[in-house]
Amino acid sequence: MFRYTKLTLLREIGLWALALIFLAPFYFLVTTALKPDSEMYTTSPLAPPKSPDLSNFVAVLTATGNSNVVMGLVNSVIITAGSIVGLIALGSITGYVISRNTRRWSRGAYYLFLVAIILPGQLGAVPLYMGARAIGLTGSAWGLIILYTGMLLPLSIFLYANFFRGLGTDYEEAATIDGASRSQIFSKVVFPMMAPATGTVTIFAGLIVWNDFFTSLIFLGGSANQTLPVAMYYYIGSLVSKWNSIFAIVIVSMIPILALFLFAQKRFIQGFSGGLKG
Amino acid sequence: MTATMQPKSEAAEAPRRGRGFPGADQKARPRGRGLQFGHWWWALPGIALVIAIHYVATGIGGFFAFTNWTGIGSFKIVGWQNFEAIFKDPTKLGALLNTLFLAFGSVFLGSVGGLIIALGLNRVLKTRYILRTLFFMPVVLSPLATAYIWKYIFDFDGPINVFLTSIGAGDLAKPWLADPQWAIWTVLVVLVWSSTGFAMVIFMAGLAGVPVEVEEAAAIDGANLWQRFRNVTLPAIRPAIAIATTLGIVQGLRVFDPIMALTSGGPAGATETLATQVYKQAFALGNFGGGAALALVLAVIILFFAVLQQRLTRSNPED
Numbered sequence: 084m085f086r087y088t089k090l091t092l093l094r095e096i097g098l099w100a101l102a103l104i105f106l107a108p109f110y111f112l113v114t115t116a117l118k119p120d121s122e123m124y125t126t127s128p129l130a131p132p133k134s135p136d137l138s139n140f141v142a143v144l145t146a147t148g149n150s151n152v153v154m155g156l157v158n159s160v161i162i163t164a165g166s167i168v169g170l171i172a173l174g175s176i177t178g179y180v181i182s183r184n185t186r187r188w189s190r191g192a193y194y195l196f197l198v199a200i201i202l203p204g205q206l207g208a209v210p211l212y213m214g215a216r217a218i219g220l221t222g223s224a225w226g227l228i229i230l231y232t233g234m235l236l237p238l239s240i241f242l243y244a245n246f247f248r249g250l251g252t253d254y255e256e257a258a259t260i261d262g263a264s265r266s267q268i269f270s271k272v273v274f275p276m277m278a279p280a281t282g283t284v285t286i287f288a289g290l291i292v293w294n295d296f297f298t299s300l301i302f303l304g305g306s307a308n309q310t311l312p313v314a315m316y317y318y319i320g321s322l323v324s325k326w327n328s329i330f331a332i333v334i335v336s337m338i339p340i341l342a343l344f345l346f347a348q349k350r351f352i353q354g355f356s357g358g359l360k361g
Numbered sequence: 362m363t364a365t366m367q368p369k370s371e372a373a374e375a376p377r378r379g380r381g382f383p384g385a386d387q388k389a390r391p392r393g394r395g396l397q398f399g400h401w402w403w404a405l406p407g408i409a410l411v412i413a414i415h416y417v418a419t420g421i422g423g424f425f426a427f428t429n430w431t432g433i434g435s436f437k438i439v440g441w442q443n444f445e446a447i448f449k450d451p452t453k454l455g456a457l458l459n460t461l462f463l464a465f466g467s468v469f470l471g472s473v474g475g476l477i478i479a480l481g482l483n484r485v486l487k488t489r490y491i492l493r494t495l496f497f498m499p500v501v502l503s504p505l506a507t508a509y510i511w512k513y514i515f516d517f518d519g520p521i522n523v524f525l526t527s528i529g530a531g532d533l534a535k536p537w538l539a540d541p542q543w544a545i546w547t548v549l550v551v552l553v554w555s556s557t558g559f560a561m562v563i564f565m566a567g568l569a570g571v572p573v574e575v576e577e578a579a580a581i582d583g584a585n586l587w588q589r590f591r592n593v594t595l596p597a598i599r600p601a602i603a604i605a606t607t608l609g610i611v612q613g614l615r616v617f618d619p620i621m622a623l624t625s626g627g628p629a630g631a632t633e634t635l636a637t638q639v640y641k642q643a644f645a646l647g648n649f650g651g652g653a654a655l656a657l658v659l660a661v662i663i664l665f666f667a668v669l670q671q672r673l674t675r676s677n678p679e680d
Contacts, residue, residue, distance in 0.1 A: 086485065087485050087487070091485055091486065094481055094486065095486050095487065095488060097481070098478070098481050098482065098486070098492055099488070099492070101478070102492055102495045102496060105495070105496060105499075105554075105557075106495060106498065108510045108511065108514060108554070109498075111510065111513065111514060111520055112510050115513065127523055128513075128518065128519055128520040128523050129520055129523055129524060129527075173406060173407045173410065174407070176399075176403050176404070176407070177403070177404045177406075177407030177408065179398070179399055179403075180399040180400070180401060180403045180404040181404055183398040183399055184399070184401060184404075186401075188401075189401075189404075192404065192408060195408070195411065195412075195416075196411060198664075199411055199415040199416070201611060201663055201664060201667050202415055202419055202660060203614075203615055203636070203656060203659050203660050203663060205636060205639040205640065205643070205652075205656045205659070206418075206419050206422035206423060206426075206639075206653060206656035206657060206659075206660055207414075207415065207417075207418030207419040207421070207422045208418075208422070208643070209422065209425075209432065209643055209644075209649055209652075209653075210417075210418045210421035210422050210425075211414065211418040214413075214418065230414070232410070233410045233411065233413065233414035233415075234414060234415075236407060236410055236411050236414075237411055237415065240407060240411075252398065255398050265398065265399055265400055268398065268399075269398075269399060273398075290501060293503070294502070294503035294504065294505070295503075296503070296504070296505050296618055297617065297618065301644075312503055312505050312506075315505065315506070316505065319509065324516070326513050326516075329509060329513070330509075330510075330513070333506045333509050333510065336503065336506055337502055337503070337506050340501050340502070340503075341498070341501065341502070344497075344498070344501045345494070348494045348497070349490075351497070351501070352493065352494075352497060352562050355500075355559070355562050355563070356562050356563055356565070356566035
């Protein structure tokens with residue numbers, strides 16, 4: 084019954100038109116970034132550049148000081164990767180234990196994590212900063228990895244706990260009968276099966292950490308180890324309405340995540356919808 | 362993500378699950394008492410880290426809400442004074458209204474937009490996956506980058522005003538972000554733009570679960586497009602609606618990055634939200650007690666709406 088008719092074609096064309104309007108900001112982003120300074124005020128914002136060049140990008144990639152974009156890029160990669168590793172390791176084992184345990188405390192722990200997801204971070208931001216500074220976690224990539232791991236851990240545990248709840252215990256029972264120890268069961272039986280949940284955690288946590296501005300601004304404040312959004316913020320702060328340069332750095336900052344998304348878009352979207360369905 | 366609290370989905374598979382609830386499995390499956398998976402103490406590092414970073418820090422912050430602490434030095438406990446100050450200060454009351462307006466406005470428009478696109482992409486379209494990818498793209502961008510793009514688009518010399526002038530509507534051109542009346546609407550546009558794709562993906566997943574046969578049967582019985590949507594599709598995607606709106610409201614109530622980059626709360630406080638006010642009071646103005654009190658109000662509002670949303674979508678008689 085649901086066949087491809089003329090009406091479907093019309094619907095398809097309509098949605099493409101909508102998509103083009105929806106993505107118009109990207110058109111302005113790219114055309115403006117390619118305009119040299121001389122064209123910025125002489126061509127219309129709606130028109131593409133007459134003689135596109137990459138001078139803005141060269142300027143962005145060679146900037147130094149606390150708007151050092153290349154270093155920001157490296158720091159962001161290290162911090163994002165480190166946080167993801169921490170979240171997978173701690174999240175999977177904690178989610179596993181609280182979803183497999185049948186005692187009352189495990190349910191309490193589940194709600195402990197659920198409420199922590201919703202708590203707004205600002206209330207604890209200052210006490211957290213003072214605590215982190217006291218034990219030397221501010222100003223370094225390591226400190227930020229630990230902080231992000233702690234901040235996003237409730238989400239990671241929640242996703243893993245829901246995954247394990249939906250997973251039958253048959254394999255684990257069989258392994259127990261075959262004489263495997265509890266740690267063997269986790270590392271050899273459960274760990275290989277939890278890949279879908281790991282994918283969801285990686286995508287969620289990776290996106291949040293990679294894009295986060297506020298936390299790294301505060302906790303890395305004043306140090307030379309800036310993340311990409313902070314480097315972008317400082318770089319843009321030194322430019323007043325020089326939109327071609329601003330957009331060059333905006334493009335540089337979004338290329339890694341956009342490339343990853345387009346490359347693995349199916350996993351991204353599955354991760355989002357699947358992880359949320361629980 | 363809170364939709365997993367849905368009792369239905371849990372109950373359906375209960376006998377097969379090693380659930381974390383006392384006595385859930387004992388009768389359904391003759392399991393030996395000794396058959397336990399994992400050691401309970403494996404959960405300790407995770408629990409300790411979450412308690413330290415979330416609960417202890419938030420608890421201390423909550424305590425300072427009742428003090429006149431400036432962020433350094435000594436302080437006095439002042440009781441409810443900070444809260445009384447919030448409800449006497451027009452800027453903070455305005456921030457409260459703005460927060461609610463932006464959260465509900467962006468959730469409503471984003472969900473309706475996402476639902477329309479999801480319905481449009483549902484079934485038989487040849488390019489549905491390409492279109493889905495395109496509509497989802499804004500979701501992966503950082504709020505900071507998104508805000509900078511839109512700041513240019515709404516700039517006085519930016520594309521919107523140039524476009525309006527070129528079609529002869531030049532008198533509509535205005536400094537959108539600096540106009541006290543329009544600034545909040547521009548922020549709303551940006552929030553909707555970056556959240557529509559997210560709602561769309563959740564609705565598409567929900568729509569994929571609606572059986573074709575039921576829709577066909579309704580069509581054969583003579584139900585028109587609207588009736589089919591109202592009576593077949595909508596009830597089937599209610600869980601998806603619950604997830605999309607709950608998440609959207611929780612996110613919308615906390616909105617911070619895009620506003621700081623777009624308007625910094627200006628002009629004259631027209632786009633101030635609770636989150637930006639908390640930041641300004643606690644970090645910029647040295648009024649940590651007041652900022653903490655405001656953050657506590659924000660936390661209570663978020664918890665209230667998250668719970669209310671769950672209740673409303675769950676206790677519907679049609680379910």
